[in-house]
Every structure is written in C-alpha cells, then in structure tokens.
Amino acid sequence: MSLEPRTPAAANGVVLEEPKRPAFASSSPRLRLNPNNDHNPDNYDDMQLDFSPEIFTSLERYLPASMLGKPRYDKFKFMREILLKYFPPGERNRIQKHREYRQKIISNYQPLHRGLYSMQPAATFVTAFLKAVSENTQESFRRIMSEPSPGIFAFEMFQPRFCELLLSEVENFENWVNEAKFKIMRPNTMNKYGAVLDDFGLETMLDKLMESFIRPISKVFFPEVGGATLDSHHGFVVEYGDNRDVDLGFHVDDSEVTLNVCLGKQFTGGELYFRGTRCDKHVNSGSQSEEIFDYAHVPGYAVLHRGRHRHGARATTSGHRINLILWCRSSVFREMKKYRKDFSSWCGECLHEKKERQRKSIGATKQELLRRDGESAL
Ligand SMILES: O=C(O)CCC(=O)C(=O)O
Ligand SMILES: [Fe+2]
Known part of the structure; x- marks a missing residue:
C-alpha cells in the first residue's frame, strides 16, 4: 500500500480555484472583515x-456601511461583481448542477425519521458530552476526553438510539437510491460507497452540530488552524465491509478539523492509523516515532483531529462499519494561509525545521562569542 497522502481533491465536489483578489481601486469601498449582525439583509x-439568493442575503451583512442604505438592485450589482471574481464560470456551472442534484433528491426522497433533520441535542448526545459543551471550558472538555496522541481527541458522543436512527435513515436513503436507479455522488474521490448526508437534507442539522458543539471544542484545542472560525462543512458517512469499501488509503482531509464518529454496527478491524500533521509542502515527509498512533473505533465514540493530521483506515476484516464524518472548514484560515510560509504551530516538519534553524543560529552565536573571547585574550 502506498503511504503517499492523497488530498481528496474532489471532496464534496466543491473545489474552488484560487480566489483572485478583487481588483478594486484603492478608493472603492471594500467588504467588512466581520459581519454587521445588527443589519437586517434584504431578500x-x-x-x-x-448565484443562490441566500448568498446575497448572507453577503449583505459584509457590505461597507456606505452601501447598506442603497436600493436592493445596487447592492445586488455590487455583490455580484465580487462573486464573479471569486467564482469562474466553470465553477458556477458546477455549483448550479450540484444545487439541481440536491433539489432532485429533496423533492423525491421521503425521509424515514424526520426528527433527525433538526438538531435535538437531548436525543442526540450522551449526557456527559452535553454537560461538557454547556460548561464550555478547557477543563470540562478534558474531563470527557482522552488525548491518546497529541492533537487526537477521543470521547463518547452519540446515544446508541441516535446511531440506530441515523443508520436506518442512511439505509432507507440507499434503498431509495437503488429503487429509483438514482445516480448518487459519493462523499469523495476515495470512496466507492457511502453517502453525503448534506445532499439528502441533513445539512442544516450538521451545521448546527458544527457551530454549537464542534466549534467551541475546536476553539480550545485547534485555535492555530481556525478552530474558532469554522464556518462550513462537508458531512457524509463512510461504509466498510462485505460489498462495501474495505479500507481507506493514507491521506489528509479537505478540512481544518475533522469529526469522525463510529455509528456501528458490528465489525472487526477498521482501525485508524495516524502519522503526524503536515502542511502542503511537507505532506509527503517521513514520520517521527512519536507521531505513529493507531485508534480502534467504538460505536458512539468520536475522534476529533486536524484535517491535516495524516491518516488512513485499515481493512474492516468482518462485519459492517459505518462512520459519520464531518469535515469542518474555516474560510478565514484558508485565506490567511495563502500569505504564510511557516506553519510550525501545527506542522510537525515546519516545527522541526524551525528548531533546526534555531539550533544552528545558537551554535553560530556561540562560535562567534568564543572567537571574540579568544581574540581579546591575545
Ligand atoms: O474510515 C474512517 O474511519 C476514516 C474516514 C476518513 O478518514 C475520511 O473519510 O476522511
Ligand atoms: Fe480522512
């Protein structure tokens, strides 16, 4: 098996080209850095x-103060000009196709457990997890979590009943896909099986899961990779066993923070193997022995790690394993990353290089001092 990490490029099919910086004259108004939450946007x-109408409604909160009182059409023209610079025609076309794809599913698929489609914390999470998140402190999170290897957090998360309901909803969706001979998009380029939960109506629920539960935890444990500013997600299930995927190759996720929860059912094998966190430049570099860590999935339990923490899943040798995966992303972090070269706060190899530079510089300084000492002694 190759240990070359592969970035699942097509992820949820939303691969954005490098956004070009809007070429505004310096006197032109710019978008605000933070949204104006007091502003009530137009519809x-x-x-x-x-572009989807919701994009305009959301973007309106970022308009400069001078634009806010303008007629709706003027705001629309201003925002469209910006959006056109960020989404080339091919990309727009792809987004439009994906919107139609989702629309087709939503208008034909009959959900089995409607309760799953809105976030109901008391029916979803185990009590200890709910308590820790409501306290919202590093201590409360540490109380329910283990960190078996740096940057990998494991904890009990979902109630068994919630896992059962979600598994049966996924099964129901897959039966509908087969009966309707509907061609579905798989979660990413690495899986032949599995389903994108966002595509059949669970997007709002998963957004809530990210915003109210994963972001507070990530803010504490992963601030250096945008844990506090997670603002979009890709949510899916992966499936392994007979007539399903067997294992998953070594890769990094298209996420800043990944939540991976085992839903069941009964299985052997399927362990995750981790090999240290790396930036783009160092994604293929070797691992240090302390970065080598294996994790065995337990139904109801979650693993939370940086998306850039290199990993893969060993073969599920018997039974059927289904995991919920939430790739959480931060647009602010992705934008800032473009202007940086040193990622020593989270990339093991950048840190190694930085320490090496410091060691050399201290060595050179010592040499210089010794030389000066020698000269003055003459
Ligand atoms: O099979 C697993 O538990 C891991 C899945 C995974 O790493 C992924 O889908 O990105
Ligand atoms: Fe992954």
Missing part, C-alpha cells in the same frame, strides 16, 4: 440570479 428570492 433576493424573487430575483433571477446566477
């Missing part, structure tokens, strides 16, 4: 748009 549902 764009009735307009013929080439």
Whole structure:
C-alpha cells in the first residue's frame, strides 16, 4: 500500500480555484472583515440570479456601511461583481448542477425519521458530552476526553438510539437510491460507497452540530488552524465491509478539523492509523516515532483531529462499519494561509525545521562569542 497522502481533491465536489483578489481601486469601498449582525439583509428570492439568493442575503451583512442604505438592485450589482471574481464560470456551472442534484433528491426522497433533520441535542448526545459543551471550558472538555496522541481527541458522543436512527435513515436513503436507479455522488474521490448526508437534507442539522458543539471544542484545542472560525462543512458517512469499501488509503482531509464518529454496527478491524500533521509542502515527509498512533473505533465514540493530521483506515476484516464524518472548514484560515510560509504551530516538519534553524543560529552565536573571547585574550 502506498503511504503517499492523497488530498481528496474532489471532496464534496466543491473545489474552488484560487480566489483572485478583487481588483478594486484603492478608493472603492471594500467588504467588512466581520459581519454587521445588527443589519437586517434584504431578500433576493424573487430575483433571477446566477448565484443562490441566500448568498446575497448572507453577503449583505459584509457590505461597507456606505452601501447598506442603497436600493436592493445596487447592492445586488455590487455583490455580484465580487462573486464573479471569486467564482469562474466553470465553477458556477458546477455549483448550479450540484444545487439541481440536491433539489432532485429533496423533492423525491421521503425521509424515514424526520426528527433527525433538526438538531435535538437531548436525543442526540450522551449526557456527559452535553454537560461538557454547556460548561464550555478547557477543563470540562478534558474531563470527557482522552488525548491518546497529541492533537487526537477521543470521547463518547452519540446515544446508541441516535446511531440506530441515523443508520436506518442512511439505509432507507440507499434503498431509495437503488429503487429509483438514482445516480448518487459519493462523499469523495476515495470512496466507492457511502453517502453525503448534506445532499439528502441533513445539512442544516450538521451545521448546527458544527457551530454549537464542534466549534467551541475546536476553539480550545485547534485555535492555530481556525478552530474558532469554522464556518462550513462537508458531512457524509463512510461504509466498510462485505460489498462495501474495505479500507481507506493514507491521506489528509479537505478540512481544518475533522469529526469522525463510529455509528456501528458490528465489525472487526477498521482501525485508524495516524502519522503526524503536515502542511502542503511537507505532506509527503517521513514520520517521527512519536507521531505513529493507531485508534480502534467504538460505536458512539468520536475522534476529533486536524484535517491535516495524516491518516488512513485499515481493512474492516468482518462485519459492517459505518462512520459519520464531518469535515469542518474555516474560510478565514484558508485565506490567511495563502500569505504564510511557516506553519510550525501545527506542522510537525515546519516545527522541526524551525528548531533546526534555531539550533544552528545558537551554535553560530556561540562560535562567534568564543572567537571574540579568544581574540581579546591575545
Ligand atoms: O474510515 C474512517 O474511519 C476514516 C474516514 C476518513 O478518514 C475520511 O473519510 O476522511
Ligand atoms: Fe480522512
């Protein structure tokens, strides 16, 4: 098996080209860095748009103060100009196709357990997890979590009943896909099986899961990779066993923080193996012995790690294993990353290089001092 990490490039199919910086003249107004949450945005549902109306409604909170009082059409033109720079036509086309794909599922698929489609914390999480998140402190999180290897957190998360319901919903969706001979998109380029939960209606629920439960934890444990600013996700299930995927190759996720929860059912094998966190430049570098760690999945239990923490899943040797995966992303972190070269706060190899530079520089300084001492003694 190759140990070359592969970035699952097509992830949820949303691969954005490098955004080009808007070429505004320096005197032109710019978007605000933080949203104006007091502003009540207009509704764009009735307009013929080439981007989803919700994008305009969301973006409106970022408009400069001078634009906010302008007529709706002026705001629309201003925002569209920005969006066009960030989404080239091919990308826009792909997003439009994906929107139609989801629409087709939503209008034909009959959910089995409607309760799953809105976040119901008391029916979803085990009590200890809920308590830790409501306390929202490093101590409360540490109380329910183990950190068996640096940057890998394991904890009990879902109630058995919630796992059962979600498994049966996924099964119901897959039966519908087969009966309707519907061609579904798989979670990413690495899986032949599994399903994207966001595509059949669970996007809002998973957004809530990320915002209210994963982001507070990530803010504490992964601040250096945008843990506090997670603002989008890709949520899916992976499936292993007979007539399913067997294992998963060595890779990094297209996420800043990944939540991986085992839903069941009964299985042997399927352990995750981790090999240290790396930036793009060092993604293929070797591992230190202390970075080598294996984790055995337990139904109901979650693993939380940086997306750049290199990992893979060993063969599921018997039974059937289904895991919920939530790739959580931060647009702010991705934008800032473009202007940085040193990632020693989270990349094991950048840190190693930095220490090496410091060691050399201290050595050179010592040499210089010794030389000066020698000269003055003459
Ligand atoms: O099979 C697993 O538990 C890991 C899945 C995974 O790493 C992924 O889908 O990115
Ligand atoms: Fe992964």
